[in-house]
Amino acid sequence: MTSPSPRQPLARLGTSLRFTLRHNRARLIVWLLITVGMIGFIGAYYASLNPDALRQLIIAGDTVSMKSLLGWITVASSATGAPLGAAVWIKSWMFVGLMVCIGMVFLVTHNLRADEDAGRTELFRSRPLGLHSTLASTLIMSVTLVVIIGVGIAVIGVAQHYGVLIGAEAASDPDSLGSWVFGASIAALGLLGIGVGVLANEVMPTSGAANGLGAAIIGVFYLIRMGADVQDLDLAWISPIGWAEKMDPWGDNRMWPLALVAALALVLVIIGWIIESRRDYAGSLFASRLGHPDASPWTTSVTGLAIRLQRTAWISWAIGVAVFAVMLGSITPMMADMFKQIEFAGIDPSAGMLAAASMLMAMICLGVSSFALYSGSSMALDDAHGLLEQQLAGSVSRVSWALRRIGVTFVGALLLLALFTTVFGAAYCATVGDWSDFGKLAATCLAYIPSVLVLIGVVVLGFGWWPRQSVAVSWGAFGAMWFIMILGEALKLPEETYKSLPFLSVSNVPADEPNWTTLIITLVVSLGLVGLGLIGLKRRNIPA
Template sequence: MTGVGLVGLGVGALAGQVASTSRGANALGSAVLGVLYVLRMIGDLGDGTLTWVSPIGWGQQMQPWGADRWWPLGLLLALTGLLLAAAVRLEARRDLGSGLLPDRPGPADAPARYGRPLGLALRLQRGPIIGWAITVLLAALLFGSVVDSMTDLLDDTAAPIAALAGGTGVDALLSLLVVMIALITTVFALQSAVSLRADEASGTVEPQLAGALSRTRWALERLLIPAAGTAVLLAVGGATMGAGYGSSTGDTGQTLRLAGAALAYWPAVMVLVGVAVALFGWVPRLAVPLTWGVLAGLWFVVMIGDALHLPAWLLDLLPFSATPAQPLEPLRWAPLVVMTLVAAGLIGAGVARFRARDVQPA
């Protein structure tokens, strides 16, 4: 995981030299990592050739729970060194304040909707929204296509599935894949939420607040994107996976079933959005790294928490663990309502603090 993360660092450093804005660099880096992830998945479904094309596949081939190979880590470190060296060389040669790809001139006039926080944010986040939508769709299609073929392997993988999903059988596998869709969607939600701090640090927010626009309205309109976008991506991702699985089994009811299963994770995602907003309000200069650190820790615990033998009460407090595993377990509304209230409280606390404090540019 560290080796793959270092390659991601190199990709981000190189993207920062190619693009002239942080949003452009984020979009480019995310697209590259998305392609590498899809190549790895296609390789695993095929003869394994494409797995070796992707650095993510190199990390997987270390097989820490099996063969315990160390030499693929050398490949990851070597690629990281090459990417960072290329980034340093490009940084020394390009113009300061610009990227290798010049910005295209925009239209002379802007639509009236860009005068609203929501309209402007949708325009600025258009690339990430489209990119994450494609990522969720591709992941859901691949997940749905392999569920039926994996049922023959469930007897051999009963222990890992039981450890990760809390049970065995097809529904346990489906619930594990639904969690994966929810985790992917969480990255989109947090990327949108931390853009509040990015706009404050860059000075974009100050001209918007110079008129009659209140800070509360600005923040809440901006947060409509991760709130509504998360719900849409979860529903579409679950429905797409259900349609793919249902087409192979002849069960059309799986589309709505898995759409509902994925939507059950909306409160959990919004709790993390609430954490991001609270950090933005109270510790703005540390908000972005702390937000991504929380997600990294959560992802780590969700994936291998059982192997770490963490206390059950601690796991149950985490948003994704507190959500009833869908569709494996009966849906319980109490934890979903509690998490929704917690998310609302965190968002309210963060927005209230932002309203009271000074704007803090970078």
């Protein structure tokens, strides 16, 4: 017998919405600024280049391998069509789009499962709040955000004249529609993220699992599109990310795939809605099972416990990293022709394939290293949840506890990096048919040790001196590194600065020998950060 649905499922929606908006106001503003801001920044930079330079950039992207990574639009192949729009699209679409897509998954989880995990939802639902009010508020908020981002990007595009053809005056026929399609295509990816996020939240029992499932689904969509774009651009239609790609701004200018993505998102939301109608508070499709009454001896030490708790996440990361490494390693050799125009970090253009590999590896190593942030943040989270207090009531010193946790984080991140560079190297060499570079490629992970340690150092510094803000600050620093790497030459940083930053300073490895001085300095700085953090930890109150 099925029970009747609760009455007034959307009671107090207004209150719930006001609360959700208030609770997320910083996030909403940050998302808007970084997405619209980044594109505006890139557009302004490219607008300052002369049309020939712009054309060269576009040609550099016109290879099978780049298309598989970033996608493609028809106007980029045209001799006269909208070079500014094409260049901006190539540089930013996949990156900003994926960022918004996965970001929306996380935003949805933050407002749904995270509150249930913490027990806050129980408090809310004991009030006269409708069963679906929180879900509905989250939807209204995130859809509005995505729409505003899309509109913002479109307006930037029109203002910066992305649609202007080669040889035409800015004022004549600027193809503003193209900019609107551009904005809508990013909004489409945002809607996709919302739909996937809602379903993941209803299906999985914890916020970590929901985020993991959501990101994995988006990852699969991306890989399908990537596989399709390698073979034939028309195959991109098999992936929802491909639908957004096929909106083809300044080319075919199709708005209707937006409706298609929105429909898919709607279906996912409806499925999630139905699950929520039936499930228990804090329940999910997967019920909790009984576990062991005793802990295995190796999991009761500080180190062992940390490994045990991060094991599942690490394995998921490892699988994702390995799959990604195989695909990237296979397509990188095809990029050789692209790098006639490399101006990054002084790489010798004739180094060709290995140089392409180095640059790509730099970006992915930065991404993989974010595991160190995720793992390192667990220290501040333990403090916030009262677990640190309980552990320190035992016979372990603060510094010793922290060093063990840092060790687990560092080794975990290093193993993932090693996995990436080894599998990447193997795929690369297998594709090229020449294994002479394998050793160099596989050993690249070692060059990134100081950089990973800097990330860990930032986390430890925050944990020691301002633990409550440390998680946000660490991810902010990581985000800044990421932007600098993506925007690259657009930021017009002096080369000296560029070459001394972590990750960027080794982006030429293994094409070139690493700069040993920079490596040592980075290592010393990172150890200094860790040391300072530990000093702060030793003297502060617990909890903070």
